[in-house]
Amino acid sequence: MRLVVGYLATPGGADAVALGVRLARTLGAELDLCMVLPPDRAVPARLTVGDYEDLLAQQAKQWLSEASVPDDIVSTSHVTFCESFSEGLIQEVARLEADGIVVGGSGGGLAASFTLGSVVNELLHSSPVPVTVAPRGSRHSDVERIREVTCAIGERAGADLLLRTAVRFSKAAGTPLRLVSLVALDPVFGQLRGDAEAVRQRALDHAQxxxxxxxxxxxxxxxxTSTVVEGNSVxxxxxxxxxxDGDLIMVGSSRLSAPRRLFLGSTAAKMLRVLDVPMMVVPRDQLDVTQLT
Structure with missing residues (x-):
């Protein structure tokens, strides 16, 4: 199994590496640290395009060499050029036949622990493989492995695939699995909101x-374990x-997504605002991250 880490020489990049290491150690995966650089825009007058890209690549390799990857994790560094950071990462995923992407969440956007920048937003709306987002400060954690997987399950299309993904992840990692039904937020359950007892019973049946x-x-x-959570909002x-610390939440891509592509739904986006644990968003027909023995 291989995981691509979208690396930048920033605190968010360090968060991504730290989470990548945690996932790799949990799943027995290899890491591919990928730095995507812009091509030949704004080339200095005294440099040719080739010289400019060589200099950038050398600097990128220096930054990558400073990434903190423990000796027990197999990792490889890659430097590539692309106009779009997210597109470059997706191209690397295809080239390396990787099973997932890990990125840092800090960098402008949503509030709280996750502040999604444009790159992460693009990935969460276009990636063909699961994307795991590291909350700000992950680099400071001493946790070495995933402690428990929480899977947010509703009754929307694709929920069965998400459940199977979470089950296979837990089986491969040997981690406890917590199933959560956010019933008050699900449109199917929402149709019954006029009858609180009916809502509760349907939630309990679904959780069971x-x-x-x-x-x-x-x-x-x-x-x-399985639990039902009700609330006035996500x-x-x-x-x-x-x-x-060490928990991971797994959610499914929005039903609006194209096949084998992510689309971060409104529920998951709202969850990011109050979470301080990593979130893995899984394409609605993507299970490669769990094809382990």
Whole structure:
């Protein structure tokens, strides 16, 4: 398994590397640290295009050599040129046949721990593989592995694929799995909001079904729990959950996404505002990240 880390010589880049290392150690994956540079725009007058790109590549290699990757993780550094950072990363994913992308969330945009810049936003709306976003400050964590996977499951199209992805991830990593039904936020449940008891019962039935499906696929030694969370808003519901350093939340791509492409839905975007744990967004028909034994 290979994970592409979108690297910049910034705190956000260091956050991405730290999370990439955590995921790699958890899943037994290799890391590909990729730095995407602009091509020959604004070439200095005294340099040819080739000289300019060579100088940039040399500087990039120096920055990559300073990235903090422990000796127990197999990693390779790559420098590529592309007009778009996100497009360059996606091209590297295809070239390397990687299973996922890891990026840092800091850099202008949403508030709180995740401040998504234009690059991350583009990836979350176009990537053909899962994208995991590191919250600001991940580089300061001492946690070496993923502690628990939380999977936000609704009844929308693609929920079954997301559940299977989370189950396979937990099985490969040996981590506990927590299934969360944000029922108050789901349009299907929302149709019943006039009857609070009907909403609650449907939520409980749904949670029980997903729990039984997960347990059927996971070894007995891997704990699986299921919970129902209600709230007046997405942020309110997510904030009611207990989170610890080393947790990871997994969500599905919006139903608006094209096949094998991500599209960050409004619910996931709102969740990012109150979360301080990494979020993995999975394309609605993408399961490669979990094809492990």
């Amino acid at each position: 079904r997903t729990l039984e499906a997960a347990k059927a696929e996971l070894p007995e030694k891997i704990p699986v 942020e309110d519901a997510v904030a009611k959950l207990d989170w610890r």
